[in-house]
């Protein structure tokens with residue numbers, strides 16, 4: 001049993017009472033937190049670390065992203081969403097398994113460096129992303145996405161292949177990887193396809209991860225086709241009542257009845273404000289969702305539309321945009337937004353013990369360096385973390401007691417090789433799109 005003793009650090013637990021320890025001890029043994037506050041004098045640790053000037057907090061959870069889209073970062077800029085999406089899809093048609101592997105590996109480097117310990121990913125070749133998750137030591141919920149509008153223009157693996165991948169992933173028994181069924185969205189999948197997905201979700205005990213109600217156009221299309229808004233359409237075919245639950249990304253064009261359904265059915269809604277701002281997609285439903293008890297969490301979305309994977313940026317922008325949109329500076333207190341970025345995301349992904357620092361919880365934590373000009377003085381530690389900290393202030397990352405980064409050095413991934421591979425492959429990819 002490996003025991004790690006961190007000394008002299010501040011600890012933001014995010015427990016129910018919002019306990020903060022100052023100049024305290026945190027002990028990790030065999031992957032779990034065993035002491036918080038004062039370690040026993042008799043403790044015999046394998047590693048003793050003086051963490052003066054650092055604050056520990058639960059690791060961040062990116063509740064919706066497309067990690068291999070790092071390959072397209074900065075490639076489709078200043079475009080409207082209806083034009084941006086087909087351009088990105090043209091590039092995605094050219095992707096290979098190795099491209100996906102290296103793109104996800106780059107994302108993992110970036111996420112670890114900015115304090116993310118778990119992510120919810122939807123993309124293609126998810127067997128290759130699973131390799132990255134295994135090697136990096138991160139936690140992830142993985143969705144092998146597909147489009148099947150039922151008119152012969154399906155993209156991605158057949159549903160049956162997805163099922164085989166889910167079974168094979170579970171057989172490997174990596175508790176750090178969860179799986180979801182991934183019909184991309186109700187506007188790219190027919191009702192027949194979605195009904196089949198719901199059946200399979202019940203057979204396999206799986207959840208569903210998809211995109212929902214991202215634009216007025218999608219709402220109009222759904223009303224024309226089904227006489228129902230997208231949320232109501234999915235509700236009518238049981239998408240929200242599958243055993244593993246439903247994660248419906250974005251869900252921004254909704255009305256009061258939609259919100260009631262989302263809250264009642266326990267749908268998790270990842271909110272990705274930087275993508276919405278960059279693609280000029282208005283997002284006015286957040287406050288009503290929160291007030292109605294919809295399970296909100298936060299994500300970056302893909303780095304082709306964000307264009308980074310820094311959850312500290314998402315945390316700050318979530319707070320700022322709501323204050324502005326509601327013309328109310330009391331909206332989104334710092335503690336609330338920090339909980340959305342940690343425990344709410346962890347719950348949505350099925351890592352239910354993560355997102356809080358307490359005895360018995362898995363040691364999924366990050367250390368932030370407070371010895372920086374923009375983080376002093378410390379009148380209010382939580383406010384500094386939400387409104388002043390940046391991803392680059394994260395010095396150390398631990399998942400299940402394993403160091404993924406120590407003193408800004410990545411411990412599980414070969415970053416130099418990853419940067420080289422991605423640069424080469426991303427250039428070759430966009431050349432193939434031009435041809």
Ligand SMILES: [Zn+2]
Nearest residue numbers: 211249301302
């Ligand atoms: Zn997305």
